[in-house]
Amino acid sequence: MAKLARRNTAPRRHVAQEITDLIIRKLETGVAPWQRPWRSLGASGRPLCHQGSAYTGINAIYLWAIADTAGYRSPYWMTYRQAQELGGQVTRGERASTSVYFNSVKRSETDVATGEETNRVIRFMRSYAVFNADQIEGLPGYFYVHSDPVPPPPSEHQAAIDAFFSPIPIEIRHGGDRAYYSPTHDLVQLPLPGAFKSIDHYAGTKGHELAHATGHSTRLARTFGKRFGDDAYAMEELVADLTAGFVGAHLGLPNELIDNHASYLDHWLRVLRADKTAIISAASKAEQAFKWLSAFSEPQQAGADETDEADDGDQVTDEAAEDAQIAA
Known part of the structure; x- marks a missing residue:
């Protein structure tokens, strides 16, 4: 058989x-x-x-x-x-x-x-x-790759980039292939400048990660509390991206750098659709972060760094939201 x-x-x-x-x-x-x-x-x-x-x-x-x-x-x-x-x-x-x-x-x-x-x-x-x-x-x-890439040519915005970032008292380390902020060690980790497409891209990424660092408890102590719950991480990313946008506009960096940061679009859409005033809170926090970062290179006059805030515990009313939109 x-x-x-x-x-x-x-x-x-x-x-x-x-x-x-x-x-x-x-x-x-x-x-x-x-x-x-x-x-x-x-x-x-x-x-x-x-x-x-x-x-x-x-x-x-x-x-x-x-x-x-x-x-x-x-x-x-x-x-x-x-x-x-x-x-x-x-x-x-x-x-x-x-x-x-x-x-x-x-x-x-x-x-x-x-x-x-x-x-x-x-x-x-x-x-x-x-x-x-x-x-x-x-x-x-x-x-095999035996050496680090050759650094790209200096940016036409190099002087402004150096003047803005150099005085900021946050530790930055270079190496590896990831960009992130470590709250535990309170430091920003970036790839080597030569690993970026351009110095402008390097500056844009640095601005994004330093924005996260401003939320540390010793700086702006940024939290989002119960209002956003599980969406707090998406809100933090939104704040960092908006801050990077402010930094990019301040330094005259290309717009494409801001577009490259739009990585959490789906999360942001969910948050914004659920809470029509979330963008107001995020913009306020981003403005605070930008002013904190820029204060070291461009000291503000007394009282000039005050900004309208929409704290995490505050529910912005429809009327306040309309006023904010008009003011924008």
Whole structure:
């Protein structure tokens, strides 16, 4: 009796869904991997195959997203076998990423009733396991990034940028591939200036993160309380973005820097739709943050830094909201 073929009980991979899910997760974190305000260190341009040709389409976007998540510096990707052929060895414990290949084949089919033969095009997708060069040991040196990128040329706004940011007494550290403010250590972490598309982009990102730092308990002690609840984080991001917009306008930076910060649009829309006065509170907090930052380079006259406030515990009335809109 012939043995029955063993069925493959392993769950079927849905590669397209995996790719889609990662892109969604990246967007949900607020950073589109193809629109970062700074270049991935050593990996500007498209991801590259082992022989130097560029990945295209969804492969480029997907590998960008993976490199962005993992912090890979090399632009090169290859299969396990390709790495071995180049004298390399995948580091133990490293996990592969997915590269997809689309193609089509023609299949001849004969109609049983008429005998007519037709050709049918069948499109298919295959997936391959690939590793970034940073996950592989022993490759030729050109696969790795050995130095930091060359700093971009100075901005035409350089003098204003330096005058504005230099006196601000908040610690700024450089390195890595992330920009953030750490409330625990009360410091701003930024990639090296040379990792940004331009000094203007670097200044715009610095303004955004310093805006977060103004909310520290030793400065403006910014909180949003019960009024915004779970949306307090979205409100803080909105304040930081508005503050960065004020900084950018003050320094004459390009408008595109402000657009690049619009990462939490969906969250902001939810907050603003639920509370029509939320934007008034956010603008007020942003104005306070901007004045705090700018006071070190342009000291205000006594009383000149007073601003209308809509504190988190205050519910701005319809009449007050209308007045605020008229005043704006």
